[in-house]
Amino acid sequence: MSHWFEAPLAEINVTSQQQAELRQGVLTKPPGSLGQLERLAVKFAGWQGEVKPELVAKHTSIAIFAADHGIAAEGVSAFPQAVTVEMVKNFARGGAAISVLAKHHEAALHIINAGTANSVAEVAGVVDCAVANGTANFALQPAMTEPECLKALAIGQHVINEVIADETRLFIGGEMGIANTTSATAICCALLNMKADELVGAGTGLDEQAIIHKASVITAALDKHQPLVKPLEVLTKVGGFEIAALAGAYIAAAQKGIPSLVDGFIATASALVACKLRPELKEWLLFSHQSAEKGHQRVLQQLDVTPLLSLEMRLGEASGAAVCLSIIDSALALHANMATFEEADVQAG
Numbered sequence: 001m002s003h004w005f006e007a008p009l010a011e012i013n014v015t016s017q018q019q020a021e022l023r024q025g026v027l028t029k030p031p032g033s034l035g036q037l038e039r040l041a042v043k044f045a046g047w048q049g050e051v052k053p054e055l056v057a058k059h060t061s062i063a064i065f066a067a068d069h070g071i072a073a074e075g076v077s078a079f080p081q082a083v084t085v086e087m088v089k090n091f092a093r094g095g096a097a098i099s100v101l102a103k104h105h106e107a108a109l110h111i112i113n114a115g116t117a118n119s120v121a122e123v124a125g126v127v128d129c130a131v132a133n134g135t136a137n138f139a140l141q142p143a144m145t146e147p148e149c150l151k152a153l154a155i156g157q158h159v160i161n162e163v164i165a166d167e168t169r170l171f172i173g174g175e176m177g178i179a180n181t182t183s184a185t186a187i188c189c190a191l192l193n194m195k196a197d198e199l200v201g202a203g204t205g206l207d208e209q210a211i212i213h214k215a216s217v218i219t220a221a222l223d224k225h226q227p228l229v230k231p232l233e234v235l236t237k238v239g240g241f242e243i244a245a246l247a248g249a250y251i252a253a254a255q256k257g258i259p260s261l262v263d264g265f266i267a268t269a270s271a272l273v274a275c276k277l278r279p280e281l282k283e284w285l286l287f288s289h290q291s292a293e294k295g296h297q298r299v300l301q302q303l304d305v306t307p308l309l310s311l312e313m314r315l316g317e318a319s320g321a322a323v324c325l326s327i328i329d330s331a332l333a334l335h336a337n338m339a340t341f342e343e344a345d346v347q348a349g
């Protein structure tokens with residue numbers, strides 16, 4: 001049976017990209033002097049099919065996928081599971097970091113329930129796509145069934161196709177789910193063939209002893225659920241509904257010709273799953289920042305990508321990606337509006 005996520009991704013416009021690169025070479029600056037900002041503008045030229053791509057911040061759609069994790073029962077987070085739903089309410093009321101950043105950048109913010117333990121049906125502004133009331137505890141059994149995993153992936157497709165605006169020029173996915181750094185770490189260990197203690201970190205703020213316990217929970221789960229090879233198998237056995245939804249959203253966005261800006265450690269685990277499913281997807285992803293979560297740097301290295309920023313952030317909920325919107329629009333404004341040597345009558349050297 002073929003799945004929706006196997007359908008082709010959109011084509012990148014190589015001609016626009018090449019023309020944008022030529023333009024960068026004739027703007028009034030030493031060639032290359034705007035560093036990564038030049039490469040950003042060229043990427044957006046390819047994505048938008050325009051030599052001078054439009055600014056993106058005000059046409060960015062941010063979706064936060066929330067879900068609960070049965071593995072929270074193993075004492076792997078510094079915070080109780082109830083915080084997931086409490087934060088969903090906070091997103092909706094405008095008090096969370098991502099609510100403030102979305103408003104600041106005038107980006108649209110959508111809150112999606114992918115499967116929390118407590119109902120959020122009564123919370124205004126939350127799109128309810130819950131697969132179940134949280135995943136099962138993957139220390140004891142697979143986190144999901146395969147149909148549940150496919151349903152969670154399809155939430156991402158639904159959000160891209162039905163929830164975000166058609167004019168979206170950039171997609172940012174975020175997550176909220178207490179204990180999801182444990183799931184993200186297990187996914188990365190399985191897909192990158194690494195050990196738990198190479199990637200495990202403090203998450204919301206565990207102390208050293210608790211991190212050792214978290215690593216042992218992950219190691220035992222990885223042993224228990226062998227074989228863990230295929231991306232869908234890994235996602236089903238040790239994943240999370242919001243992590244799967246995010247992976248689905250990255251693929252669906254690329255199918256529609258919308259690039260995605262990847263957030264921190266958990267979002268990168270989703271991107272890793274999505275890239276294992278569809279290796280061409282990497283061309284549609286931009287990595288925003290390197291989180292302070294210990295494993296993030298290693299996973300970014302394995303993906304062979306360089307994030308834009310490293311601000312010691314370790315919050316998730318798309319916050320690191322949202323901060324990058326100023327930088328992206330700066331790059332695009334410079335690219336579109338700087339004078340060329342000829343226009344400004346400046347010698348090209």
Ligand SMILES: Cc1cc2ncn([C@H]3O[C@H](COP(=O)(O)O)[C@@H](O)[C@H]3O)c2cc1C
Nearest residue numbers: 077079175176177178179180181203204316
């Ligand atoms: C108040 C609060 C707001 C958050 N926003 C994102 N996260 C982040 O922390 C969680 C992952 O860390 P762990 O695996 O240690 O539970 C996720 O929900 C993530 O998005 C938060 C965590 C808390 C406590």
Ligand SMILES: O=C(O)c1cccnc1
Nearest residue numbers: 264265266291314315316
């Ligand atoms: O980098 C992240 O996404 C992250 C790190 C710690 C806790 N929550 C999220």
